[in-house]
Amino acid sequence: MNTILRIYKRDLKRIIINPALIIILIGLIIVPALYAWINIIASWDPYGNTKNLSVAIVNNDKGAAFKNMHINVGKEVADKLKTNQNIGWTFVNQNEAETGVKYGKYYASITIPEDFSRDLLSIATSKEPEKAKLIYSVNEKVNAIAPKITKSGLTSLQSEITSSFTQEASTTALNYMNAYGIELEKARPELEKFMNLISNIDNDLPKVGDGINAAYQLSNDMHNYIQNIEGSIPIVTDTLNKSANIVKASSDFLLNAKNKMKNIPTNVNTDLTTAKNNVDSTIESLNSIITSINQGNVDQIQTLKSISDKLNAAITSIDNNISMMQSINNVLNSNAVSNFISNLQDIRDRLARDNDNLNNLINTLNKGQQISTSALKAIIQNVTIASQLINDSINNYNNNIAPLVTKFTDNSMGITDNSLKLLQNAQDNMPLINSLLKDADAATNLGVSQIKNIKDKFPAIQQSIHSTVGKFKDFSSEQKFNDIINLLQSNTKAVSDFLSNPITLVQNRVFPIPNYGSAMTPFYTTLAIWVGAFTLLSLLSIKVEPLEDNKKVSAKKEFFGRYLTFATITVIQALVISLGNLFILKTYALNPIIFILFSVYVSIVFIMVIYTLVSVFGNVGKALALVIMVLQVSASGGTFPIQLTPRFFQNISPLLPFTYAIGGMREAEGGIIWSSLYYNIEILSIYFFISIIIAIFLKEKINKKSEKFISKIKESGLIGE
Known part of the structure; x- marks a missing residue:
């Protein structure tokens, strides 16, 4: 150990007394720091200047007319974009847009075709609606990232148009439904009056039946009893005539209501189809986020918000259908409809859970943290299942439920028609009864068999009228009638606004990092430390001269003695880099001391x-260090998530020290999970000790075997030590 320290002290003394060497070392210390600082500054906020990306807008929309109303969605979109500063929207004609994109004046162009408004209205004007199109042209040759940013702007624009159109369409539909509901509410007194009259008839019929039975059993009093019945016949006839008139009037009213309600099956199908389109659109948008997940928090947040809006629109459409079908099923009481409602509720709950997960991801981005693709893929999987369930519900509705709803509206009219027919039959039968009674009154010898004939026919008439009255009472019950009215009436403005914007975003950021430059600091700091160490070993010699006493020093002692010198310089490099990051560039670090120590x-x-x-390995070792550095830049996950790289880089990532150096610095920067920090420290220590083992057991052997080879190379005069 004494020899190792002597080598180290001699190196430090030589550095101190050699001004030229000090200047070189200062350069070796400053240059890696400058490398890191320049790259961090350059990437500080690349997505904050997207307004400088020029995108051409061409509006060729000629507008369209519907029910004496002219709309031009293209003009409305263009007007909104003029106040939008997220991207540099530029409004030009078709030729200028094509030329500008071709020669790089514009990064992309968005063309609104002349039939844009007409296609949007085709949902109301055509049996086969045509989807409106936005034509997106992009010059991918100009820049690699710009097309992704401009496409994100296009997605936001598409979402905004969809939301606006949904609000307008739902407002129109709800206005019609409100009108129908108000009309039905106004007619309630007349319907109740009609039902009371029919009920009175039903209540009086048993009296007539009792009279006939009495006449059959008391044939001796037939004459007097027939006279009493004859006196009641005009009243019954008059009541039947009035009832028939009321039924006819109610038939016209219900026919009108039926015509208004017959569009319910189509509207439900349309709502479900719209919900499915919104859900399918979220899948595409989520896939686009996975592709560009490291391109900046701003665009990801906006895209996720638009996805959340689409899911909310789908949830609202499904909720409306649930309410509508529940109201209808209160009348039908159908197991098939109940199961259909239950399926819709399951789909709505699934989408609500997916939307909650989206909100959590948005909160994560707002805190400056990256979101995992696994979370996005999980949402995509769940949304895909929901899309299939919606598709199954649409098929189920078209094949099984829609016929029931249509039958419900038809039955409402059928009841009235049957009642009118029964009353008309009763009217037709009254002259016959009256004639029979007159004959019986005129012919005192009327036989019991003739009275029995009348008695046998009357129960069928009575049962028919009673059954009809029972159906009317069931239809006009207070609760069911209110359910139908509530189904048709709603607050148009509130519901349409809810359909277009049903969700309020609550953001939660986990481990927030305030800017992109700070987020890239771990990668560039790690890279600068490696570059600094590599440059140091490229310029300074690893050969150790003999000590002053000419005592032979072993290769191992030479190795560790000179290592202390290199380690001292590279520690200074790391301090300059990390301190400069924190105090010159003002990069964010939640635990700055840990960041410095880990560096x-x-x-x-x-x-x-x-x-x-x-x-x-000599110069071969320098080449290996350079190759390892190149691999680490791509395979460490410092820029793009490692999951986005080819399989080769994903496989070697766990084998590279950059992976753990960057991971540890990110812990110190965003918020420490101590188990993760300790893990990164432990893995890096393995590289340290493996290197020592290689040096101890291989350095002397390989150096001796390569002496002749190296001397031959040096003779060329082209390669130094």
């Missing part, structure tokens, strides 16, 4: 690894 620790490990390679 020093990394420098000690790195210099041991590189020094061992150069000391044992």
Whole structure:
């Protein structure tokens, strides 16, 4: 140990007394720091200047008309973009946009076709709606990242248009439903009056039946009883005539209501299809986030917000359908409809859970932390399942539920039609009854068989009328009638606003890092420490001269003596780099002392690894150190997540010291999980001790075997020590 310290002290003394060497060492200390600082400053906030990315906007939309109303969605979109500062929107004509994108004046262009508004309205004007298109042209040759940013802007624009159109469409539909509900509410007194009258008829019929039975059993009093019945016939006839008139009036009313309600099946199908489209759109958007997950928190947050809006729109559509089907099923009481409602509730709950997970990811981004692709993939998997469930529900609805709903509206009209027919039959039968009674009154010898004929026919008439009245009473019950009215009536403005923007975002950031430059500091600091150590060993000699007493020094002692010198310099390099990061660049670190100490620790490990390679293998070791550095830049996960790189880099990542150096610095910067920090320290220590073992057992042997080879190379005069 004494010999090792003598070598170390002599190196320090030579440095102190040699001004030229001091200047070189100062350069070796400052240059790696400058390397880190320049890169950190350059990447400080790359996504804060997206407004300087020029994107051409071409609006060719000619607008469209619907129900005496003219709309131009393209113009509305262009007006909104003029106040949007997220990207440098530039409004030009078609030729200028194409030329500008081709020659790099614009990074991309978005063209709104002339039939854009017409296609949006096709949902209401055509049996086969046509999806509106935005034409996105991008020059990917100009820059690698710009197309991703401009595409994110396009996604946000698409989401905004969808939200606005959803609000307008739902407002129109709800206004129509409100009108139907108000009309039905106004007609309630007339319907109740009609039901009371029919009920009175039903209540009077048993009296008629009792009279016939009495006439059958008391044939001796037939004459007097027939006269009493004849006196009641005009009243019954008049009541039937009035009832028939009321039923006809109610039939016209219910026919009108039926025509208004017959669109319910189509509306439910449309809502479910819209919900599915929103859910499918979120899958594409989530995949795009996975592709560009390290391109900046701003764009990821905006994209996730738009995804959340789409999920909220889908949830709202499903909630509306649930409420509507529950109201209908209060009347139908169908197991098939109940199961359909239960499936919709399961889908809604699944989407709500996915939306909660999205909100958690947004909170994570807002705290400056990266989100994991595993979390995004889990949401994609769940949303994909929800999409399939919605598709199954659409098929189930079209095949099984829609016929029930249609039958429900048809039955409402059928009841009235049947009642009218029954009353008309009763009217037709009254002259016959009256004639029979007159004949019986005129012919005192009326036989019991004739009265029995009347008695046998009357129960069927009575049962028919009673059954019809029972159906009307069931339909017009207070609760069921209120359910139908509540289904049709709603607060149009509140519901449409909810459909287009149903979610309030609550953000939660875990381990927040305030800016992109700070987030990149661990990578550039680690890289600068390696570059500093590599440069140091490239310029300074590893050969140790004999000590003053000419005592022979073993290769092991030479190795450790000179290592102390290199370690001292590289520790100073690490201190300059880390302190400069914190106090000159003002990079963020939650635990600055741990950050500085860990940087020093990394420098000690790195210099041991590189020094061992150069000391044992000479110039070949320098080449190995350079190759290892190149591999680590791509395979350490310092820039892009390692999961986004090819399989080769994912496989070698756990084998590289950069992976653990960057991981430890991130712990000190964002918030320490001590078990993770200890793990990174332990893995780095393995590299340190493996390097020592290689030096102890291989240095002397390999150096002796390569002496002749090295001397031959030196004779060329092209390669130094």
